[in-house]
Amino acid sequence: MTFVALADGERVLRFGLLPTLRATKVVFGEKEVDYIQEKKDEDSSFYAILPKPLVKGQKYKIYIEYQGNKVVRDEGGGNFAIGARTSWYPSVNAFNDRATFDLTFKVPKQYTLVGVGKQVKEGEETDFTVSQWVSDVPLAVAGFNYGKFKKQAVTDEEAKYQIEGYATSELPNYLGDRLKARIRDTEKIDGRPQPRMSKTEGMGGMTPTRLTEKAIVESQNSIRIYNLWFGELPYGRIAITQQPQPNFGQSWPTLVYLPIISFFDSTQRWQMLGMNNKLTESLQVITPHEVAHQWWGHVVGSATYHDQWLLEGLADFSAGLFLQYTEDGKLDKYLKFWERHRETALEKNPFGLRPNDAGPIWMGLRLDTPKAPRAYNQIVFSKGSYVLHMLRWMMYDRQTGDQKFMAMMRDFVKSHYNDNASTETFKAIVEKHMTKQMDLDGNKRMNWFFNQWVYGTEIPRYRFDYSLAPGSDGKVVLKGKVTQSDVSPNFKMIVPVYADFGKGIIRLGTIPVTGNTTEEFEVPLPEKPKRAMINYHYDVLAH
Numbered sequence: 007m008t009f010v011a012l013a014d015g016e017r018v019l020r021f022g023l024l025p026t027l028r029a030t031k032v033v034f035g036e037k038e039v040d041y042i043q044e045k046k047d048e049d050s051s052f053y054a055i056l057p058k059p060l061v062k063g064q065k066y067k068i069y070i071e072y073q074g075n076k077v078v079r080d081e082g083g084g085n086f087a088i089g090a091r092t093s094w095y096p097s098v099n100a101f102n103d104r105a106t107f108d109l110t111f112k113v114p115k116q117y118t119l120v121g122v123g124k125q126v127k128e129g130e131e132t133d134f135t136v137s138q139w140v141s142d143v144p145l146a147v148a149g150f151n152y153g154k155f156k157k158q159a160v161t162d163e164e165a166k167y168q169i170e171g172y173a174t175s176e177l178p179n180y181l182g183d184r185l186k187a188r189i190r191d192t193e194k195i196d197g198r199p200q201p202r203m204s205k206t207e208g209m210g211g212m213t214p215t216r217l218t219e220k221a222i223v224e225s226q227n228s229i230r231i232y233n234l235w236f237g238e239l240p241y242g243r244i245a246i247t248q249q250p251q252p253n254f255g256q257s258w259p260t261l262v263y264l265p266i267i268s269f270f271d272s273t274q275r276w277q278m279l280g281m282n283n284k285l286t287e288s289l290q291v292i293t294p295h296e297v298a299h300q301w302w303g304h305v306v307g308s309a310t311y312h313d314q315w316l317l318e319g320l321a322d323f324s325a326g327l328f329l330q331y332t333e334d335g336k337l338d339k340y341l342k343f344w345e346r347h348r349e350t351a352l353e354k355n356p357f358g359l360r361p362n363d364a365g366p367i368w369m370g371l372r373l374d375t376p377k378a379p380r381a382y383n384q385i386v387f388s389k390g391s392y393v394l395h396m397l398r399w400m401m402y403d404r405q406t407g408d409q410k411f412m413a414m415m416r417d418f419v420k421s422h423y424n425d426n427a428s429t430e431t432f433k434a435i436v437e438k439h440m441t442k443q444m445d446l447d448g449n450k451r452m453n454w455f456f457n458q459w460v461y462g463t464e465i466p467r468y469r470f471d472y473s474l475a476p477g478s479d480g481k482v483v484l485k486g487k488v489t490q491s492d493v494s495p496n497f498k499m500i501v502p503v504y505a506d507f508g509k510g511i512i513r514l515g516t517i518p519v520t521g522n523t524t525e526e527f528e529v530p531l532p533e534k535p536k537r538a539m540i541n542y543h544y545d546v547l548a549h
């Protein structure tokens with residue numbers, strides 16, 4: 007490892023290394039040096055001891071030799087669970103500091119290893135495959151996936167991107183066993199044999215090839231949409247890979263891990279896991295969400311845990327865009343997505359607490375308490391993405407559409423390229439691009455918005471009443487009243503008003519509201535609308 011010291015005087019360097027990986031030799035410069043690594047069940051953190059203090063700005067080289075196990079767990083059927091994703095190598099400041107990597111892997115021939123960066127070499131040595139992976143763009147973390155994979159790949163000429171999919175053809179043991187148990191149970195109830203499924207057919211007759219195709223198409227669409235909205239990625243390649251762990255997905259630079267169940271359809275999930283529709287719904291955007299993390303987490307990182315909401319919020323906001331673009335002009339899934347996020351943020355748990363009551367999203371992981379054990383996950387995804395969603399619809403313009411918001415997001419990526427963003431650096435970008443309508447305090451600052459939605463927990467309630475009256479020249483006048491309540495006297499928001507003329511929804515304008523009050527307005531319309539409404543796109547997170 008070659009590195010530059012950022013501070014003077016360090017004698018002991020700490021590395022992230024899995025306790026079951028045991029160091030055997032550390033060389034600093036040319037000289038073998040001591041290191042500390044207590045027994046794996048004790049204080050097993052790994053430290054290298056340097057012969058003399060580091061000098062700020064100077065370049066150093068350290069060589070670490072280690073060996074061990076427990077990084078990869080065999081789950082059966084050619085499926086391997088990769089653990090220790092940041093500590094399979096001696097890592098320094100994973101996610102905070104970026105580095106280029108040159109990785110060589112040697113694995114048994116029947117298995118495939120998928121690395122980060124670009125594959126520059128592959129060859130065989132007796133019963134092993136040797137592959138080399140190099141990153142020319144600095145990465146926030148390095149990693150790999152591994153299994154008896156079948157590979158498919160497409161090159162998107164338009165996006166200039168290589169998209170690869172990797173899936174196994176057999177179920178891991180735990181799913182195969184569940185499937186057998188479920189078949190046994192149904193046989194007991196029905197008293198007659200059910201159609202048998204082999205381990206492979208357990209995928210419901212869907213071959214991994216077809217499953218991978220779906221993931222590839224979704225990734226390709228995601229990349230095209232996000233390129234347009236956020237600017238292009240530097241990596242040139244992405245591998246969508248399957249992992250046996252069922253309950254989460256993860257995105258490493260150029261490498262996405264998707265839980266095996268995201269490759270199933272809802273019937274298969276029900277058969278194997280008894281999963282209901284709500285859980286299934288949340289899996290529908292897992293691919294676009296994880297692909298979005300290539301931007302949010304890798305090209306742009308977060309400065310501290312306080313700023314983590316921004317990355318998760320952006321990733322889910324991006325997944326919402328994916329739904330909007332892939333629905334063929336309809337907005338059913340898109341609107342349902344935001345309705346579900348609203349419910350997630352505002353629905354009470356068994357203790358009577360809403361995730362939103364746990365605290366401001368800026369508190370990050372500290373939101374989790376015994377009374378709201380999942381508050382962080384629930385609120386950061388849902389309200390975090392709403393913050394972006396609300397900004398988007400505030401910046402929307404009937405003539406130019408989303409151009410202003412897109413310009414802002416591209417500027418955000420460009421100004422934080424391969425760097426970390428904080429809530430305040432993001433706010434500065436928003437203030438640079440904010441529209442006149444957003445300047446509710448008349449000071450070209452967005453304090454009002456961030457104080458309410460990122461550093462605060464207030465949620466407004468709205469009511470909309472309107473009537474239609476004949477105007478001059480056969481026109482129609484819409485007379486409307488927007489009432490905001492459940493807020494403190496200084497709570498401000500911009501509420502968009504829409505009308506449905508039977509051939510699409512038109513945005514008529516926005517009404518600024520401050521405090522618990524009713525704003526009245528009148529707007530002439532060219533013809534009578536079928537109906538008028540506020541917050542058609544769930545533009546404001548509200549009751």
Ligand SMILES: [Zn+2]
Nearest residue numbers: 295299318321
């Ligand atoms: Zn995420």
